[in-house]
């Protein structure tokens with residue numbers, strides 16, 4: 001069982017968006033996933049708690065319960081525990097970082113987010129845990145060229161001592177639609193650009209964390225890119241049958 005902590009010290013960078021999106025995509029890719037909502041604001045819970053299967057995949061917790069939670073997940077055959085963290089207190093974040101296999105530091109490509117992500121990077125370095133920075137809410141590419149804002153952000157992060165994910169999450173309206181429908185973007189519309197972004201990031205994280213069956217997750221990404229646009233439960237069914245075909 002692997003633990004992924006999603007953190008940023010800056011509010012609104014996208015911790016919840018990334019946590020929920022990765023959790024739901026990993027479930028679709030066949031992993032047994034638990035999402036621990038450690039933010040007292042309970043945003044992840046707000047999105048997912050009305051789902052029938054919420055009891056088996058979502059838990060509202062705090063850092064003090066992390067050890068018990070990890071034990072419970074291990075005993076129940078969970079593959080991946082994802083922790084959506086608050087911006088503070090630092091002691092809670094340190095506890096999560098200390099017990100994680102990977103820390104994903106989320107930052108928008110803005111001056112203030114990049115300044116704030118240095119704090120997460122410093123914490124991760126202090127503990128010696130592996131970490132990865134992911135840029136979120138990036139502007140779209142222009143005529144196949146990366147936006148200068150993103151190029152500059154990657155350049156600034158180059159000296160931050162943590163690798164930067166090759167997968168970039170762009171600003172996409174699909175997240176709003178998906179969360180309003182209590183699901184992840186890969187469920188809401190498997191063929192959307194947002195789904196492709198998330199699946200590419202999931203494949204990259206799977207390689208870092210050595211998650212089970214990473215090849216299946218990687219192949220799902222290409223299914224989503226080629227997939228037809230579908231909505232609601234049919235998107236879920238489309239993804240499920242695509243997965244069945246891939247693994248049969």
Ligand SMILES: Nc1ncnc2c1ncn2[C@@H]1O[C@H](COP(=O)(O)OP(=O)(O)OP(=O)(O)O)[C@@H](O)[C@H]1O
Nearest residue numbers: 010011012013014015016017137169170171172175
């Ligand atoms: N890639 C994206 N594209 C479009 N909207 C996004 C994206 N990422 C995040 N958002 C939006 O930005 C807002 C803040 O995102 P989110 O709640 O995930 O951040 P957070 O870091 O969890 O915030 P908090 O610090 O309050 O917990 C939300 O309205 C969310 O829907």
Ligand SMILES: [Mg+2]
Nearest residue numbers: 015016039043
């Ligand atoms: Mg949040």
